[in-house]
Amino acid sequence: MNSKKQPIAPRRKTSFKVYMKRYWQLYALLSLPLLYLLIFKYVPMIYIQIAFKKYSIVESVWKLPLAKNYGFEYFIKAFKSKDFILALRNTVGLNLLDLVIGFPAPIIFALILNELCFKRFKKVVQTIAYMPHFLSWVIIYGLALQLFAPSTGFINMILNNLGMESVPFLNESRHWVATYAGLGVWQNFGWGSIVYLAAIAGISPELYEAASVDGAGRFKKMWHITLPGIKPTIVVLLVMNLGNILGSNFDRPFALQNNLVMDVANVISTYVYKVGIKGLQFSLTTAVGLFQSVVGVFFLLMANWISRKLGERGIW
Amino acid sequence: MKKKVLSILLAGAMVMSMAACGGDSGDSQSSAAASGSTGSSSSAAAGSSAADAGNATGELVDGKFAETRTITVEVYNRENDGGSDPTNNMYTEYIKQGMLEDHNVQVEFVSVPRWTEVEQINNLLAAGDAPDICVTYDYPTIQTYANMGGVLDLAPYLEDYKAELPNLWDWLGETNLYWDRDPETGTVWGIEAKLAVSNRINTFVRQDWLDALNMKAPTTKQEFEEMLIAFRDNADKLLGADADKMIPYSVSFDVGWRAATLIESFIDPAISDREFYVNGFDDRKLTQEGTKEAIRLLNKWYNDGLLWDDFALYGSGDSTEDDMMKAGYVGAFTHNWDYPFRNGEDSINASLQRIVGEDAAYVAIDCFEDKNGDYTKFVPGPIDRKIFFPSTNDEPLACMLYLDWISDPEHIEYLQIGDEGVTHNVLEDGAVETVAATGDAIQNSGMNIDYTITCNGLKLADAEKTAISRAHNYAGIDAAIVQAADVIANTDMRVGKNVNVGALSSEEGMGPVLSEKRDIAYDNAVIAPVADFDKVWDQGVQDYLNAGGQAIMDEREEKWVATYGDVDMLP
Numbered sequence: 001m002n003s004k005k006q007p008i009a010p011r012r013k014t015s016f017k018v019y020m021k022r023y024w025q026l027y028a029l030l031s032l033p034l035l036y037l038l039i040f041k042y043v044p045m046i047y048i049q050i051a052f053k054k055y056s057i058v059e060s061v062w063k064l065p066l067a068k069n070y071g072f073e074y075f076i077k078a079f080k081s082k083d084f085i086l087a088l089r090n091t092v093g094l095n096l097l098d099l100v101i102g103f104p105a106p107i108i109f110a111l112i113l114n115e116l117c118f119k120r121f122k123k124v125v126q127t128i129a130y131m132p133h134f135l136s137w138v139i140i141y142g143l144a145l146q147l148f149a150p151s152t153g154f155i156n157m158i159l160n161n162l163g164m165e166s167v168p169f170l171n172e173s174r175h176w177v178a179t180y181a182g183l184g185v186w187q188n189f190g191w192g193s194i195v196y197l198a199a200i201a202g203i204s205p206e207l208y209e210a211a212s213v214d215g216a217g218r219f220k221k222m223w224h225i226t227l228p229g230i231k232p233t234i235v236v237l238l239v240m241n242l243g244n245i246l247g248s249n250f251d252r253p254f255a256l257q258n259n260l261v262m263d264v265a266n267v268i269s270t271y272v273y274k275v276g277i278k279g280l281q282f283s284l285t286t287a288v289g290l291f292q293s294v295v296g297v298f299f300l301l302m303a304n305w306i307s308r309k310l311g312e313r314g315i316w
Numbered sequence: 317m318k319k320k321v322l323s324i325l326l327a328g329a330m331v332m333s334m335a336a337c338g339g340d341s342g343d344s345q346s347s348a349a350a351s352g353s354t355g356s357s358s359s360a361a362a363g364s365s366a367a368d369a370g371n372a373t374g375e376l377v378d379g380k381f382a383e384t385r386t387i388t389v390e391v392y393n394r395e396n397d398g399g400s401d402p403t404n405n406m407y408t409e410y411i412k413q414g415m416l417e418d419h420n421v422q423v424e425f426v427s428v429p430r431w432t433e434v435e436q437i438n439n440l441l442a443a444g445d446a447p448d449i450c451v452t453y454d455y456p457t458i459q460t461y462a463n464m465g466g467v468l469d470l471a472p473y474l475e476d477y478k479a480e481l482p483n484l485w486d487w488l489g490e491t492n493l494y495w496d497r498d499p500e501t502g503t504v505w506g507i508e509a510k511l512a513v514s515n516r517i518n519t520f521v522r523q524d525w526l527d528a529l530n531m532k533a534p535t536t537k538q539e540f541e542e543m544l545i546a547f548r549d550n551a552d553k554l555l556g557a558d559a560d561k562m563i564p565y566s567v568s569f570d571v572g573w574r575a576a577t578l579i580e581s582f583i584d585p586a587i588s589d590r591e592f593y594v595n596g597f598d599d600r601k602l603t604q605e606g607t608k609e610a611i612r613l614l615n616k617w618y619n620d621g622l623l624w625d626d627f628a629l630y631g632s633g634d635s636t637e638d639d640m641m642k643a644g645y646v647g648a649f650t651h652n653w654d655y656p657f658r659n660g661e662d663s664i665n666a667s668l669q670r671i672v673g674e675d676a677a678y679v680a681i682d683c684f685e686d687k688n689g690d691y692t693k694f695v696p697g698p699i700d701r702k703i704f705f706p707s708t709n710d711e712p713l714a715c716m717l718y719l720d721w722i723s724d725p726e727h728i729e730y731l732q733i734g735d736e737g738v739t740h741n742v743l744e745d746g747a748v749e750t751v752a753a754t755g756d757a758i759q760n761s762g763m764n765i766d767y768t769i770t771c772n773g774l775k776l777a778d779a780e781k782t783a784i785s786r787a788h789n790y791a792g793i794d795a796a797i798v799q800a801a802d803v804i805a806n807t808d809m810r811v812g813k814n815v816n817v818g819a820l821s822s823e824e825g826m827g828p829v830l831s832e833k834r835d836i837a838y839d840n841a842v843i844a845p846v847a848d849f850d851k852v853w854d855q856g857v858q859d860y861l862n863a864g865g866q867a868i869m870d871e872r873e874e875k876w877v878a879t880y881g882d883v884d885m886l887p
Contacts, residue, residue, distance in 0.1 A: 170629055259628050280442075
């Protein structure tokens, strides 16, 4: 839109009218998503003040009394709570793991897929790889139980029949973390690869031809042409992922966790649900949520700054 | 030009639809605000009730409102296979019609999933969408909302309209109506439904397996363990090709409930009321003296391969374990005193007979002896679910009349046993025998407990008839088996007393958090290697105490002393 603005920029006063007259339909269309953001993302921010106040469901949020310690009572309480600290640790830990394992997976998959010669085979593989993305985590947990449960899981039954011990995929903390990460990769690598495949498709074929003439093999081409070609995409996605390092979706950990692995499985989002919504401690968990968002923004800004320093574009 | 018109139209349509949505949300917000304010004003009015009461009774003519009122009532949704819509079936029609005729009140039911009811009702309350009459098993939830001003005080209604509520007063009486009355302020945030039958838990075992192995029903822990070992070692004989599916003793993730008979047998049967109360916030008895030894035994059984390996992976409401019982893989389990008999055709025993064979059945046993050699079973007082009105309720009187209507002995009787020939037969001695119903007459909950919200357990208008009917109350189940289970559930029963020391601030909002801590402590202790048991158990309990359990115990102790002084036992 910026580029469209420039030609009429010099004549400021009359230009706005002319400009609006010409493009108002576009703005009419834009107003919808803006309204959505306003209603569902910005208006709720008014309620952030619950974090600093003593909450009551019947009082208006403006009339609530300030919490103790200049309103910071609940932040202090959260950081004194062992459960919150554990949830914080788990959130960062699991997200880092996701980043380390889950982030490269779609890139590698896209690169491999790109090298396939059989068009039809490629399409089939692609489609099958997308599928898990459309399963909800509740269903995935159901599948995981059928496959990995210690006595009734398919894989463990095979292991038992081969005379081996059951592997506690779901019921021992370390194994659970591996299962969690693995299922995450499985669910997302196909879908995540779409962006990279699109980026790869945008690389000029001439580059490959030139490289072939120079005698580059497949790996050389991949390394020197494909990867640099999708580097901006990788960086943007990495920045966005880093911004999420403290954020966590709710359904995945909630669906996958069980009582035996709660020491590693309780993350901030599930903690907020259990303590805040189930336990009615709204102020405490709003404080936690606010903290999470603030740190998230900080990470995002930092990652963006680093990517600019590295000479990439960043997201803004 | 065409393009332009089209785009205008499209944009217009989108803006309109948006405006419609916006208008909607605006509406609901303002109506929520409005009902909120009427709620608070009506609760304020209730505080100084005289004027209000005069007005409101003036509206009642022969117990009927001049204008039709509408109220919403919570009903549990158990999502049974083949069940009916809990908000719309033969029984809800009966209630709706009756209420309309007797009081000119229109009733709408709001279904709440049974197994996550506390979470759901929390969500509804927080959103201001809770039904006018709410039901929950969790009193602390009511207390928490009451402290925030979100619950109506029922005391003035109970007093001022006593004459209009004869059935409610008759059935629940002061004991249950005022069970939770604040000793200082006299407020009543919730009233307790009454247990017609106090039976709580039983342990069940496969009679046909005992017969097949020529064993007698165990009467001690030792014998029970030997029996489990025999089940395990004879899996081939008992299950044939399915031998690897054998589960001698099944517990679920909720160990404190599903091994309750075992746990209670390790508690001193002469425990003081005071100690029992101080440790009593958690009804799974995690911190009671003796529980640790019970779980140590369970831990040993787990490590000996006598328990279900995957028990902790299946959450609340999951039917996997029930399905295994029905399929015949489970040797013994502990549950509600009548659990295998519930649900007619779909009951565990009936399914078992269909799938495994005619003589397959679970029967109750009493096998966990306490230190005196008795079989003490701790049951709470005659209280069941808690009923309360959120402050968004602007028809408290109509709701009170509903509670009265639903407590009418005849209405309870009809809801429990339905029509003769359809849901029950009358036997020669006058006993009522429940038969499996089909279609619309199916009861989603045993004896429609979800509708008779002030009553749990068979209660016919005639007390004598009730007594002889109880064993015939389960469709398709041999009355002798039910009778035996009833006797065992009543053996050495110790009924809890009402300790009412007022609201405890440390308990506020802690229920769900501590329940989870408790389950984590239990589950991890059960699966720990035998050598690590002490460490794992102590760690789990410590975690529970740190998370708020200790603060509750301290406050309970303090309030006990403040209320009862140095007494250890209540009269």
